[in-house]
Amino acid sequence: MTPLVTIRNLDKAFPGVQALKQARFELLPGEVHALMGENGAGKSTLMKILAGIYQKDAGEIRIEGASVDIPSPRAAQDLGISIIHQELNLMNDLTAAQNIFIGREPKRALGIFLDEDALNRNAAAIFERMHLRLDPRVEVGKLTVAKQQMIEIAKALSFRSKVLIMDEPTAALNNAEIAELFRIIRQLKAEGVGIVYISHKMDELKEISDRVTVMRDGEYIGTMPTASTSVDTIISMMVGRSLTETKTEVPDLLKHDVVLEVRNLRRDPAIRDVSFSLRKGEILGFAGLMGAGRTEVARAIFGADPLDGGEIIVRGRPVKIHSPRDAVRLGIGYLSEDRKRFGLATGMDVATNIVMPCLNRFVSLRAFLKMREIKETARSYIKQLRIKTPSETQETRLLSGGNQQKIVIAKWLARDCEILFFDEPTRGIDVGAKNEIYKLLNTLAAQGRAIVMISSELPEILRMSHRIAVMCEGRLTGELPAEGTTQEDIMRLATQRRSVTAVTANTATEGTMT
Template sequence: MVRDEKSGASFMTPLVTIQNLDKAFPGVQALRKAHFELLPGEVHALMGENGAGKSTLMKILAGIYRKDSGGIRIRGVPVDVATPRAAQELGISIIHQELNLMNDLTAAQNIFIGREPKRALGLLLDEEALNRAAAEIFERMHLKIDPRVEVGKLTVAKQQMVEIAKALSFRSQVLIMDEPTAALNNAEIAELFAIIRKLRAKGVGIVYISHKMDELKEISDRITVMRDGETVGTVPTASTSVDAIISMMVGRSLTETKTEVPDLSSHDIVLEVRNLHRHNVIRDVSFKLRKGEILGFAGLMGAGRTEVARAIFGADPLDGGEIIVRGKHVTISSPQDAVRLGIGYLSEDRKRFGLATGMDVASNIVMPCLSRFLAIGIFLKGRAIRETARSYIKQLRIKTPSDTQEARLLSGGNQQKVVIAKWLARDCEILFFDEPTRGIDVGAKNEIYKLLNALAAQGRAIVMISSELPEILRMSHRIAVMCEGRLTGELPAEGATQEAIMRLATQRHSLTADTLTMATREPTT
């Protein structure tokens, strides 16, 4: 606390003060006079549509990017955060949305990499001390993780917890969390929030980047909203409505109304799977998908939804079952087989499996149908590639300076649109969307929703996997629910509730056909 000499009033010195920050990338002004403040013992949420500048602002604070102009103060002292190491020395750590771990190293080795304790003479690593130090951090976090386990063998949720443990190992006073709950289930989110509250009580300042309103209402003290690289304003979380925050983010109000569910019972069945089985992750799964339908797949983390999609797409082998496409039994042994049959898959990890992030937008869009753009089987038809790419950029309203922009420089929502564009360019009639709005903001979500509805209206058949129940209820014509590798029931979209979905999503025991029918038709209470 410091005292104002003129007024005599006391106030808290901010941990972080950012003023008038500017940052430009080729073709993009990412930040314009941005400002932000973080107090000790505060959880300060940072919100904005994808491309609003929030991640860029935090990467500058974490030493990953260099600012063009403006000032940063840490505890009132001007600083130049030139590198990530400089940020760590200032007590600033960042937990990225994309995990930054080495799969072949143990959890303890990942946490203390470059800072390993040494034995006598400093020649050998002290593995016992290393594991003991990691175990102490896990214990403080109330986590049951073996420090000696290879990180690649952990679930994504546990890997995220290792990232948090790594940040805590620096004893940081400023902790930046970028979408930390994207891969966590409700129990793990509760554990994370317990850790955050303990850190807040110790005076740690936490910047929490998220698009999940319910989370922010529960855990944050203040919310700063950014739009188009500028700071729109900062508001107290408790006294500010969700509608007001959304309006600040997008500059307009958004409607969340669900369109009337059409009767698709007479539409052709374009995909049918019968008794799919793979180890213990897929257990006798059967369902049908009709032309023009959005079939929502709901379930808790680990229910097997992604595994079903990957198996149908040929990315993972099946032990048994049948796949029928447009009335014909087919064998899909690879993604290439699936694509030839008109099936596209948008992975939940778009950067790892959906995009060649180092290549430009145009190349990504035409990649699945590149053979169409070859002259004499050797030379690429550059003009045709650009024309095709530009038509989808316009059709899907992809925000990019040009079709030559590298995909990695686009916002999350626009990257997702590029992945959609590539499957449309390949003219896929059956599309699997795996967590299509994960990590993108409210405005971009609405654009994706409109796009999915437009694709369905054109006759495309869509399976949409989502962990967000309001999204499932809003978008689906039918809802299939999975638990522990089994399809535990199907619900018509009309009259479906979150309670009914969750009852089926937690139905862990093996079911007979009669029980399944009863569970599906059981009225909600």
């Protein structure tokens, strides 16, 4: 069988970074081939070269046996190659059909006016091929992320793509939506489409992929059949070492002071009468399905969204938080689930991002920045958090997702925040970087920081939390002790569609602390 894609000895360098060194990859027709590696391993660079976004420095690309150059994304599309990025590229005010065929709209007889009927028919035909029930005339901005993902796939199919590259396609999807995506992937596979699947979720790779290729530090490490390769083997190939699992120790938190208490927090319809407490040195896990209201609670406490009612008490004193500035002054930091949009100024350098929340400390005569102190502070956190960057002057956008996440953590540590909200702290980062984030959270808790960790990954919640708060439809449906709790226990509360005033006796005696 002639491979759809053969990549040999590919090199690519950026200023100060050798991104790819003699990289290799192969994709067969009707295959789902997982591409694995830590953040910064080179997998995204490799795929962007295949998609025509970057140009190779050396090496060869063959499509169906023929050697090709791919100077642009348009050239890649002409070769039948499409990429679906982690950040979707859709226009919310246009319809599904308009997004799919933008720039290629069918015209009426005179070639002047758009043929909307033909446009919608063509989109409907692709949806039918995907067995997807979706109105081509619906505005994309009104759809869920999962449906928007399907439109991106439909757009790729409209180019008659033979090769489909998916970069973290399930990052923002729930289990039902992931199942629907996998159904469509299997259907495309049966039609002979080759799919490159980039993800850090090992369980997904085991379920959906046929082979897995591992990269490390820009180099090809190996390719194995997924079914007969253990997760531990893949991880060891990715990181070049075996990872020791970090398990959060449960201290006697009743000896520690309550630093944050929330009573009857309301913001209809997202937050409905939520109350909880947080102690010094505690990691409180917030679990729940997408749309449960976890992020909304964090944003409201941080002052990013207004409240309809409720009380916030910090270190025993009732406070009013009208803005993030108020929260920061009280020692509260919030690490958003969307770090690029809300957590970082990606066009600015590492040092500026780290000191931004406390920039006033580095100003002299009310006008001049103390650049030496800024750089020294940045270097200390780069060293402390092991941020991989050529220097503190590197643009943040050029770093991997795991290192960007560490920069967000560094800026709140530089501001000396005692209460930290981590919203999906490991979303989109690899297993090695995850382990480092876990160790860092445990270190921060051991230092006395109080942490709320919001996560959609139940194993992560169980691994990291001292105590688990579960939400459903804007309500806190129960609290559980991490010790002895199972994923089923959490899901039972996460799907409980009404407010619960009492939980099990075990939960009441061990889990709830006020």
